[in-house]
Amino acid sequence: MTALNRAGWRPEMTAGGADDNVTFTGNRALMLEEPLIFEIGSSETTGVDFDEAAPAADIGALARSAPIGLPGLSESETVRHYTRLSRQNYAIDLGLFPLGSCTMKHNPRLNEKVARMPGFADAHPLQPQETVQGAYAVIHELAEWLVTLTGMHSVAMSPKAGAHGELCGILCIKAAIEARGEDRRVLLVPESAHGTNPATAAFAGFTVEDIPATAEGRVDLAALKARLGPDVAGVMVTNPNTCGLFERDMKAISDAVHAAGGYVYCDGANFNAIVGRVRPGDLGVDAMHINLHKTFSTPHGGGGPGSGPVVLSEALAPFAPLPFVTKQADGGFRLIEEESAGEDHPETFGRMTAFHGQMGMFTRALTYILSHGADGLKQVAEDAVLNANYILRNLDDVLDAPFGFSGPCMHEALFSDKGLAEGFSTLDVAKGLIDEGYHPMTVYFPLVVHGAMLVEPTETESKAVLDQFIGALRSIALRAKNGDPALKSAPHFAPRARLDETKAARNPVLAWSEPAVAPGVPVASEVGGG
Amino acid sequence: MRYLPLTSDDRTAMLAAVGASSIDDLFVDVPTEARFDGTIPGLPNHASELAVERHMAALARRNVAAGDGPFFLGAGAYRHHVPSSVDHLIQRGEFLTAYTPYQPEIAQGTLQMLFEFQSQVARLLGTDVANASMYDGSTACWEAIVMARRVTKRGKALLSTGLHPHYRSVARTMAKYTGDVLVDGDPSLEAGTDWAALAQAIDKETSCVVVQYPDILGRIDDMTALANACQSAGALLIAVVTEPVALGLIKAPGEMGADIVVGEGQSIGVGLQFGGPYVGLFACKAKHVRQMPGRLCGKTVDANGKRGFVLTLSTREQHIRREKATSNICTNSGLCALAFSIHMTLLGEAGLRQLAAINHNRAKLAAAELAKVPGVSVMNGGFFNEFTLLLPTAARPVVHQLAEKGVLGGVSLGRLYPGNDGLANGLVVAVTETVTEEDIAAFAAALKEVLA
Numbered sequence: 001m002t003a004l005n006r007a008g009w010r011p012e013m014t015a016g017g018a019d020d021n022v023t024f025t026g027n028r029a030l031m032l033e034e035p036l037i038f039e040i041g042s043s044e045t046t047g048v049d050f051d052e053a054a055p056a057a058d059i060g061a062l063a064r065s066a067p068i069g070l071p072g073l074s075e076s077e078t079v080r081h082y083t084r085l086s087r088q089n090y091a092i093d094l095g096l097f098p099l100g101s102c103t104m105k106h107n108p109r110l111n112e113k114v115a116r117m118p119g120f121a122d123a124h125p126l127q128p129q130e131t132v133q134g135a136y137a138v139i140h141e142l143a144e145w146l147v148t149l150t151g152m153h154s155v156a157m158s159p160k161a162g163a164h165g166e167l168c169g170i171l172c173i174k175a176a177i178e179a180r181g182e183d184r185r186v187l188l189v190p191e192s193a194h195g196t197n198p199a200t201a202a203f204a205g206f207t208v209e210d211i212p213a214t215a216e217g218r219v220d221l222a223a224l225k226a227r228l229g230p231d232v233a234g235v236m237v238t239n240p241n242t243c244g245l246f247e248r249d250m251k252a253i254s255d256a257v258h259a260a261g262g263y264v265y266c267d268g269a270n271f272n273a274i275v276g277r278v279r280p281g282d283l284g285v286d287a288m289h290i291n292l293h294k295t296f297s298t299p300h301g302g303g304g305p306g307s308g309p310v311v312l313s314e315a316l317a318p319f320a321p322l323p324f325v326t327k328q329a330d331g332g333f334r335l336i337e338e339e340s341a342g343e344d345h346p347e348t349f350g351r352m353t354a355f356h357g358q359m360g361m362f363t364r365a366l367t368y369i370l371s372h373g374a375d376g377l378k379q380v381a382e383d384a385v386l387n388a389n390y391i392l393r394n395l396d397d398v399l400d401a402p403f404g405f406s407g408p409c410m411h412e413a414l415f416s417d418k419g420l421a422e423g424f425s426t427l428d429v430a431k432g433l434i435d436e437g438y439h440p441m442t443v444y445f446p447l448v449v450h451g452a453m454l455v456e457p458t459e460t461e462s463k464a465v466l467d468q469f470i471g472a473l474r475s476i477a478l479r480a481k482n483g484d485p486a487l488k489s490a491p492h493f494a495p496r497a498r499l500d501e502t503k504a505a506r507n508p509v510l511a512w513s514e515p516a517v518a519p520g521v522p523v524a525s526e527v528g529g530g
Numbered sequence: 531m532r533y534l535p536l537t538s539d540d541r542t543a544m545l546a547a548v549g550a551s552s553i554d555d556l557f558v559d560v561p562t563e564a565r566f567d568g569t570i571p572g573l574p575n576h577a578s579e580l581a582v583e584r585h586m587a588a589l590a591r592r593n594v595a596a597g598d599g600p601f602f603l604g605a606g607a608y609r610h611h612v613p614s615s616v617d618h619l620i621q622r623g624e625f626l627t628a629y630t631p632y633q634p635e636i637a638q639g640t641l642q643m644l645f646e647f648q649s650q651v652a653r654l655l656g657t658d659v660a661n662a663s664m665y666d667g668s669t670a671c672w673e674a675i676v677m678a679r680r681v682t683k684r685g686k687a688l689l690s691t692g693l694h695p696h697y698r699s700v701a702r703t704m705a706k707y708t709g710d711v712l713v714d715g716d717p718s719l720e721a722g723t724d725w726a727a728l729a730q731a732i733d734k735e736t737s738c739v740v741v742q743y744p745d746i747l748g749r750i751d752d753m754t755a756l757a758n759a760c761q762s763a764g765a766l767l768i769a770v771v772t773e774p775v776a777l778g779l780i781k782a783p784g785e786m787g788a789d790i791v792v793g794e795g796q797s798i799g800v801g802l803q804f805g806g807p808y809v810g811l812f813a814c815k816a817k818h819v820r821q822m823p824g825r826l827c828g829k830t831v832d833a834n835g836k837r838g839f840v841l842t843l844s845t846r847e848q849h850i851r852r853e854k855a856t857s858n859i860c861t862n863s864g865l866c867a868l869a870f871s872i873h874m875t876l877l878g879e880a881g882l883r884q885l886a887a888i889n890h891n892r893a894k895l896a897a898a899e900l901a902k903v904p905g906v907s908v909m910n911g912g913f914f915n916e917f918t919l920l921l922p923t924a925a926r927p928v929v930h931q932l933a934e935k936g937v938l939g940g941v942s943l944g945r946l947y948p949g950n951d952g953l954a955n956g957l958v959v960a961v962t963e964t965v966t967e968e969d970i971a972a973f974a975a976a977l978k979e980v981l982a
Contacts, residue, residue, distance in 0.1 A: 036646060038649065043879040046884075047613070062781050062912070068654065070654065078872065082619045090633070110583060112621060118597060121804075132594070134589040134590055160665040161665060195855070199857070203708070205707045248561070303861060303863075305861070354666060354667065354694065354700065373573070374573035376534070383534055394547070407559060442632075463543070496638055498833045499832045504829065508819065508843060
């Protein structure tokens with residue numbers, strides 16, 4: 001029997017037949033392979049100590065007697081497992097993360113320190129109101145900033161993410177229309193909108209109708225006006241839009257929608273481009289969610305948590321969800337819940353989440369806002385837009401920029417796969433960037449452009465970083481135009497080569513199960529050769 | 531402006547490179563009436579790190595932290611000790627500052643963690659599969675009701691009276707727009723759970739029955755009979771778990787036949803956080819996986835045959851199916867899922883069982899001590915780490931009087947069910963491993979004084 005390491009990696013190596021680039025462990029110096037906790041842990045091992053032994057359970061017939069199957073690791077093993085896993089991730093702390101529409105900017109560590117202050121992190125949402133005045137003050141102070149920066153009437157703080165915020169805004173619109181005694185069932189959603197927009201509208205019971213884009217990548221105002229009527233509840237616009245452009249006709253869109261009795265929802269995912277320079281309220285917007293994790297820099301954490309407060313016009317404010325914080329005449333704060341809503345807020349559409357929203361994101365966002373101040377936030381928008389245009393103009397000779405002719409972009413630059421060699425795609429460009437040490441841009445979005453590449457550098461990148469990135473992307477663009485076959489199999493230097501997504505979807509394996517061990521075969525045959 | 535690396539020379543050079551004479555040229559598409567170029571009225575300018583930290587610390591000090599004294603609040607959010615290594619590990623920049631793993635070759639850390647999380651959650655809840663997390667328990671509960679409609683093509687949901695009233699409130703809000711019919715009511719302090727009545731009430735229109743376990747009053751019951759009743763009527767049983775630590779001691783809902791199990795994962799690894807961010811758990815039987823909302827991570831291989839992980843079954847999701855998606859949810863609680871998973875790995879099966887047993891034992895001790903206070907009794911027959919006290923007077927003012935004495939003594943049913951006089955004397959008390967015997971004695975003494 002050959003010797004195996006604990007996870008059973010590469011058992012054939014012990015037979016002695018290694019080529020030069022293969023290691024026994026599967027590790028490559030600092031790039032370490034890591035088994036699953038289910039392969040290295042055991043049900044007896046634990047990484048925590050308690051002051052007392054487990055008392056005898058006397059729960060009766062409900063006692064959980066069968067094994068649960070949860071592996072444990074010691075504290076030292078746990079620290080190594082997760083530290084090793086972390087090294088298989090790209091992150092903004094490692095370099096430029098130019099995902100369009102995601103606004104991956106520097107995450108200041110002061111935000112983390114503040115969010116962990118016990119007064120914020122170790123407070124219960126149902127504590128007596130007099131014991132959490134500081135937490136209410138944070139919510140109120142942040143709300144004031146959001147209302148002022150957007151030029152809106154009020155803000156609903158409880159939505160837990162951008163898409164949850166969209167739902168909040170759309171429910172406000174629905175409630176407002178019902179309060180008028182009208183039956184409007186159609187929401188107009190431009191082609192360039194985020195996928196969440198039509199999904200949200202459908203979830204709230206609306207019929208979704210597309211509005212086409214112009215050749216310049218903006219909402220077709222004439223088509224929009226032609227569709228307005230007594231059955232249209234409103235329009236969902238993303239501004240700046242997902243082509244990286246400012247909707248020049250935003251005010252005209254709002255005026256037309258309002259004149260037809262509808263409301264304007266704005267997807268605020270791209271607020272970073274205009275914060276401190278443009279107030280959506282001045283453009284006639286009725287509701288807009290703000291992704292605090294984007295514009296106000298709360299860490300994205302591998303996919304979340306986010307936070308999606310929704311700013312509202314005076315027309316929609318009465319319908320905002322519960323609970324929310326109000327400031328009293330004596331300077332104290334009060335939480336308005338179902339009980340007090342009857343007198344103070346009778347038209348609310350209800351509650352969207354159990355508690356007050358993403359408090360941990362509020363503390364981080366407020367810390368970031370205070371650090372930047374009004375002057376700094378304006379500079380954020382300006383530098384973000386400057387950086388994006390710098391990328392657009394330094395690459396539009398080697399990559400097709402479908403709307404480059406129509407003027408400056410906002411905080412993201414859009415390219416397409418037009419002009420790449422036969423058989424080469426946006427995906428190849430993206431995977432090539434990985435080998436150059438960058439996280440790729442957003443690919444195949446927005447859908448209005450074939451083979452889209454949406455690059456958002458953000459304001460926290462220096463000119464030197466942008467110059468190196470431009471050089472790297474130029475070189476890959478040229479290789480893709482020249483049909484370099486090596487690009488087709490990129491990435492070559494990442495922890496994994498291209499992954500088989502079809503296999504994952506066709507035969508979904510979504511949870512670990514003990515491998516079936518045939519007699520005489522060691523273990524972990526699923527791991528495969530290196 | 532410490533986060534902005536461009537110098538004024540850089541800006542000048544870059545504007546020249548893009549052919550703009552000033553930054554205003556880049557905002558040319560913004561109508562002039564919608565621009566403001568000066569200061570924003572009422573908002574201060576940038577501040578130093580020290581000044582901001584001082585301001586935020588002053589706000590934090592205006593709160594009473596749970597650790598400042600005896601603390602007994604639960605009702606959907608629980609205070610447990612989180613090992614130091616959890617927060618240390620989630621603050622590694624490669625986890626903290628990564629995004630959704632859209633490029634799996636350089637996101638295996640997040641993806642493998644999500645696969646491990648899904649596996650842990652499925653085993654804890656006793657189901658086949660779990661997703662990669664949702665916003666929180668209350669929204670996961672609502673998504674489960676919507677999913678039951680998709681699976682059964684029916685639209686009447688029966689909500690147990692023991693379901694957290696805020697969860698019920700979220701479901702009610704959404705049902706107004708999705709067209710679901712909800713049947714619900716407030717719990718009774720005299721009767722047991724309403725599960726037998728729910729089994730009786732299932733009809734041909736019923737999409738699902740939603741129960742909480744342990745429920746809002748801390749009651750626990752066997753749901754096998756209810757699961758059987760649901761199954762024979764073609765309805766789904768949805769179980770809501772707001773205190774997953776309980777499942778280290780009591781049977782998992784999936785083991786008793788629940789079709790969908792959702793939960794609030796906050797009590798493992800995440801902390802109280804004044805209500806969020808939390809981590810929604812969502813698990814179900816394998817046959818329903820394509821109707822599940824949210825992200826899923828699946829195992830596959832790379833071009834060299836090495837094991838790897840990717841986000842999968844995305845044809846259910848909004849970015850592909852747009853208005854036909856199973857849900858509009860786009861994000862998940864990735865970082866909170868990581869904290870949950872690390873804490874669960876540290877505990878392991880042995881640690882989780884021990885933690886659960888300690889919680890239960892400490893709660894029994896507290897219930898016995900508090901029941902000695904004149905006029906006070908414990909409502910529950912059985913419970914895990916939370917139970918309902920019946921006071922001789924309305925509990926709501928008592929909570930505030932206890933707070934004045936430095937004891938955060940539970941959640942009054944008066945706050946959870948305003949206007950329901952039948953529940954006004956109930957106080958829901960949670961006891962975890964963070965509560966000491968001294969805390970229990972202090973609570974009992976303070977309660978005695980307040981009620982005297």
